[in-house]
Amino acid sequence: MNARSKNSVKAIAIGFIMPVAFLVAWEILGRRGILNSSIFPTPSRIFTSFMDMVSRGRMQKHLLISLLRVVKGFCVGSVLGLVIGTVIGLSNAANALMSSIIGLLRPIPMVAWIPVLILWLGIDEASKVTLIAIGTFWPVLINTSRGIKNSDRKLLEVGIILEKTRLQMLAKVVLPSAFPFIFTGLRLGVGSAWTCVVTAEAIAAASGIGYLIMYARELSQPPVMFSAVMTIAVVGLILDAILLRVEKRVLRWNEPDEERG
Amino acid sequence: MAEHNGEDKSVDIRGVSKIFTLSAGDLPVLDKVDLHISSGEFISVVGSSGCGKSTFLRIISGLESATAGDVFIGGRKVDRPSVKTGVIFQESRLFPWLSVEQNIAFGIHKKVDKEGRKKLICQHVGLVGLAGFENAYPRQLSGGMRQRVSIARALINKPGVLLLDEPFGALDALTRIHMQNEVLRIWSAEKSTMVLVTHDVDEAIFLSDRIVVMSDRPGYIKNVLDVDISRPRDRSSVPFMEIRKKIYTHFFAESALSLEYYL
Incomplete structure (x- = not known):
């Protein structure tokens, strides 16, 4: 365990090398005047403006609004994706019925949904949350149905021999065996949700982190713009890390190590 | 053999044939198999791979x-799987x-209270x-331990008949012998009817009351041999080797090489 945690510290440290080197190079090039500081503010200036926004509570306000939208949209989208994905995975008829409409709707880029959603739902919260829900829905749907279709026939036979009811089979055999797929879907879904919120806010909003970028562009405040972009990157990373953590806990049985002869 | 606990655990197979319909045409797998297995009997089915024994x-x-x-089974027609x-x-x-405990508990069919459930699991572990x-x-x-868990899961409903489909085929030779002894112990404790499918002739002789020799596909019963050796059986005793020779004769009867070559 000790050796393992040492290794993970090492892995994290190695992961930091590239970003830090990148920032240092950026800072040096900026100070020497090689990079135009009016469009490429140095990292130290970005950091100062970031801290300034934090101290005035501006960054937190926008971030919280965006996160709240992500949570709402993600919940709606993943629940729908799970339920419909399960139905499609279980029933060949449902699969045949839905596959053409899924094939048509899924490739539509998220940006193309925005005008349609604004037309239907207005420019309030509903259109943004719906966009995030759509973005979350697809990866969860596809992975859930694939996971359920992939469930091991041999394990299903065990349930049949032990005379389990359909509900017991679903809850105790089919869904648990699809968990690794479902989690992959949820992780992709969170990533997509975060992308969607920024897209929606950048196009039509009066608050949120995506709005902050567009607003800073209009007022030509590059340090604010870059602060917001970097915050988006870091928060996206943290969201993924949280889900990875949860996945590791829930799917402890799925780890391939510890095999004994 | 006599019936145990008054429960009829006999298995009656009457004229069973099976044809798989494949895209390339019909594939006959079993051809009119008739067999009566008495309550509490230990039967093995041996045959080369692909003969339809599974x-x-x-x-x-x-x-x-x-x-x-x-x-x-027990006079009742089989039309779907049963916990029995x-x-x-x-x-x-x-x-x-x-976990091991939860896997075994998965087998429990009838409703039992928490206390009884715990006892049942503990007993089967x-x-x-x-x-x-x-x-x-x-x-x-390990592979052997996993197979023990699956045996416990199958036994927890006290099935009258236990079907074993090459249960030790994937285990190493030593573990296999160990597991064979375990199965004999469980059989004498539970008194269930056992039907074992195997390609390991020694395993069949070591365990069974009777051995069914199946032909190549489509499978039909070539011969049924009684194993009249008292248990525990010595794998190197003369009667054991005689039965082994008899079974091998069925498999290699058409071969040009003499039987001694294989033994």
């Missing part, structure tokens, strides 16, 4: 339906997300010698 077992279990003929007929497969088929491993996950167990 299909035969799946039809008895109700997992597969026969194209013609019927199977009766336990099946143990070559792969242990444990749920990797459940002990029966297969896995005390101390209750909270281990399948990936942490």
Whole structure:
């Protein structure tokens, strides 16, 4: 365990090398005047403006609004994706019925949904949350149905021999065996949700982190713009890390190590 | 053999044939198999691979339906799987997300209270010698231990008939012998009817009351041999070797080489 945690510290440290080197190079090039500081503010200036926004509570306000939208949209989208994905995975008829409409709707880029959603739902919260829900829905749907279709026939036979009811089979055999797929879907879904919120806010909003970028562009405040972009990157990373953590806990049985002869 | 506990655990197989319909045409797998297995008897079915012996077992279990003929267990026609007929497969088929204890508990069919459930699980963990491993996950167990868990899971409903489909085929030679002794111990404790499908002739002789020799596909019963050797059986005794020779004769009768070459 000790050796393992040492290794993970090492892995994290190695992961930091590239970003830090990148920032240092950026800072040096900026100070020497090689990079135009009016469009490429140095990292130290970005950091100062970031801290300034934090101290005035501006960054937190926008971030919280965006996160709240992500949570709402993600919940709606993943629940729908799970339920419909399960139905499609279980029933060949449902699969045949839905596959053409899924094939048509899924490739539509998220940006193309925005005008349609604004037309239907207005420019309030509903259109943004719906966009995030759509973005979350697809990866969860596809992975859930694939996971359920992939469930091991041999394990299903065990349930049949032990005379389990359909509900017991679903809850105790089919869904648990699809968990690794479902989690992959949820992780992709969170990533997509975060992308969607920024897209929606950048196009039509009066608050949120995506709005902050567009607003800073209009007022030509590059340090604010870059602060917001970097915050988006870091928060996206943290969201993924949280889900990875949860996945590791829930799917402890799925780890391939510890095999004994 | 006499019936135990008054429960009829006999298996009656009447004219069972099976034809698989494939895109390339019909594939006959079993050809009019008739066999009566008495309550509490230990029967082995031996045959070369692909002779339909696994299909035969799946039809008895109700997992597969026969194209013609019927199977009766305890006088009742088999039309679907039942907890009264336990099946143990070559792969242990444990749920990797459940611990040993939870895997065994998955088998419990009838409603029991928490206390009785605990007792039942504890008793079966002990029966297969896995005390101390209750909270281990399948990936942490060896092949032999996994197979013990699957045996416990199959036994927890006290099935009258236990079907074993090459249960030790994937285990190493020493573990296999160990597991064979375990099965004999469990058989004498539970008094269930056992039907074992195997390609290991020695395993069949070591365990069974009678051995069914199946032909190549489509499988039919070539011969049924009685094993009149008292248990525990010595694998190197003369009667043991005589039966082994008899069985091998069936398999290599058409071969140009003499039987001694194979033995």
